[in-house]
Amino acid sequence: MTVKFTKMHGLGNDFVVIDAVTQRVRMSPELARQLADRHFGVGCDQVLVVEPPHSPETDFCYRIFNADGSEVEQCGNGARCFARFVRDHGLTMKRRISVETKGGAITLRVEPDGQVTVNMGRPRFEPTALPFQADRARKRYTLELEDGPVSFAAVSMGNPHAVIRVDSVDSAPVARLGPALQAHPAFPKSVNVGFMEVVRRDHIRLRVFERGAGETLACGTGACAAVAAGRQLGWLAERVRVDLPGGRLSIRWQGGRKHPVWMTGPATRVFEGQLEL
Numbered sequence: 001m002t003v004k005f006t007k008m009h010g011l012g013n014d015f016v017v018i019d020a021v022t023q024r025v026r027m028s029p030e031l032a033r034q035l036a037d038r039h040f041g042v043g044c045d046q047v048l049v050v051e052p053p054h055s056p057e058t059d060f061c062y063r064i065f066n067a068d069g070s071e072v073e074q075c076g077n078g079a080r081c082f083a084r085f086v087r088d089h090g091l092t093m094k095r096r097i098s099v100e101t102k103g104g105a106i107t108l109r110v111e112p113d114g115q116v117t118v119n120m121g122r123p124r125f126e127p128t129a130l131p132f133q134a135d136r137a138r139k140r141y142t143l144e145l146e147d148g149p150v151s152f153a154a155v156s157m158g159n160p161h162a163v164i165r166v167d168s169v170d171s172a173p174v175a176r177l178g179p180a181l182q183a184h185p186a187f188p189k190s191v192n193v194g195f196m197e198v199v200r201r202d203h204i205r206l207r208v209f210e211r212g213a214g215e216t217l218a219c220g221t222g223a224c225a226a227v228a229a230g231r232q233l234g235w236l237a238e239r240v241r242v243d244l245p246g247g248r249l250s251i252r253w254q255g256g257r258k259h260p261v262w263m264t265g266p267a268t269r270v271f272e273g274q275l276e277l
């Protein structure tokens with residue numbers, strides 16, 4: 001069977017995107033792992049599968065698989081690439097698109113300059129939303145790891161995030177603390193670990209060690225989670241420029257219980273390909 005795919009990226013967080021609206025595709029964790037393999041497959045951080053909607057309230061459904069094959073709830077950079085993909089492939093001509101994910105429905109707007117703005121939904125801070133095992137909700141938690149105590153904020157953007165404030169992302173122990181926190185039993189479904197350097201109230205630098213993919217050049221939900229956590233802790237303004245290794249995102253969150261987080265950034269098509277499955 002032949003399946004067409006598109007290689008895309010959002011600030012270097014790269015994807016294999018498959019149209020399962022017009023093609024028959026049976027995605028599985030094994031297939032996602034094979035496609036994501038950078039030596040034996042196409043290579044990507046996540047595989048995105050675009051499907052018809054499950055409910056009349058949304059335009060599409062899209063599924064997200066990490067490079068390790070795990071299917072996950074949400075992906076910020078993936079959402080922007082999804083919007084560009086469905087328009088480029090003539091699956092919709094709409095500029096405002098709603099899509100169902102495992103982590104809930106989100107809406108996206110394709111801007112006249114090609115950037116995509118996404119309503120990423122409300123951040124949730126209650127530990128059960130991640131899930132994270134804690135006796136009660138706090139703005140910051142501390143866990144004892146092999147290297148000593150680590151303090152972080154815990155946020156769900158549909159998927160789980162721990163956000164650690166560091167003096168400099170350049171010297172942050174991303175490759176050591178990321179996997180250590182992910183493996184902690186207090187995160188039964190693991191966690192994406194963000195390292196945030198506050199430059200000013202409206203500017204942060206961020207590196208993210210992603211669940212199921214390792215450190216990526218950018219993480220959209222990680223950027224939203226960092227700004228939400230930073231605002232809760234009184235460190236950040238409503239609009240924040242987030243500099244990631246792969247480029248810049250604009251994140252806006254008014255704060256409070258009702259308001260969603262808005263993310264704006266680019267989505268880039270790299271090439272089209274064909275797989276023999």
Ligand SMILES: N[C@@H](CCC[C@H](N)C(=O)O)C(=O)O
Pocket residue numbers: 013045046066072073074075076077078159160192210211212213216218219220221222
């Ligand atoms: N790269 C993504 C997040 C992808 C999912 C994540 N690794 C998880 O397991 O939750 C983004 O841009 O948000």
